[in-house]
Amino acid sequence: MIITGHTVEELKDPTGILVGSRYEVLLSIEVPEDDELHSEQGLYIKAIYVPNGPETRIVQHQIIERNTESILDFELEEDEEVLLLDYCKTHITQE
DSSP, X not given: OEEEEEEEEEEOOTTSOSOSOEEEEEEEEEOOTTSTTOXXXXXXXXXXXXXXXXXXXXXXXXXXXXXXXXXXXXXXXXXXXXXXXXXXXXXXXXX
C-alpha cells in the first residue's frame, strides 16, 4: 500500500466532552494488483486521527472503494496501520 495524498478536516466537538484535537483524514492509496485489497475502482482510507501528545493514535479507519463509496470489510495489517499513523504524524500536524 502506498499513500499518494490526503485531505484533512479538523473535527469540532460541540459538546466539549472530547479532550484535544481530532481530524478526519481522507488518504488516497494505491494497492498492487496482486494484493487482495486491490480494486479497479480505486481506494481511499477515511481515518480519525488524534494527535494528542504521547497518546497520538488513529482511533478509527475505514477502507472505501472510490467510485461506489462502499466500505470494504478488510482490516489493515499491522505494518499498514503503522504506515498510516506515521504518515499522519508527519503530514497532518504540519497543516
